[in-house]
Amino acid sequence: MRLHFVWPGKTKNRHLLALQVDYYERLSHFARCQITELRESGGRRSAAGIDAASKRISDALSNEDFSVLLDVKGSHMSSDELAQQVEDWEGRGTRAVAFIVGGPDGVSDVIRSEVSLCWSLSPLTLTHEMARVLLLEQLYRAYAIIHRLPYAK
DSSP, X not given: OEEEEEEESOOOOHHHHHHHHHHHHHXXXXXXXXXXXXXXXXXXXXXXXXXXXHHHHHHHSOTTSEEEEEEEEEEOOOHHHHHHHHHHHHHTTOOEEEEEEOBTTBOOHHHHHHSSEEXXXXXXXXXXXXXXXXXXXXXXXXXXXXXXXXXXX
């Protein structure tokens, strides 16, 4: 299975980038991984800016991907439940899962309505850079649970 991560901009904080790279490399032992960093929207919040950013996200996705939007209003999963979800995707022969981290202004309702699953990492507000690290770490943890590695304890 391929894990595709789609988000706006690059991780600028060097400490968070180091963690992102570390968990990405660990995760790559279990699944093919790809990160697509999209051009960030400039300027102030506006519906047109959100729509333009959402269009870039939509263009980066394949119609064949199972798409997961990280959204504070999404469903909550424990690490064990995420591991079960990953096993389910693999068991059903899911070829690719695309994880979408929206920009600072969020995503359009069109994107929200088109994704396969909305998932909340936490009810807390996280920076986008921290959300990226947490996403990669939790997916690595899910694989550690599946493979009964000591990391998951």
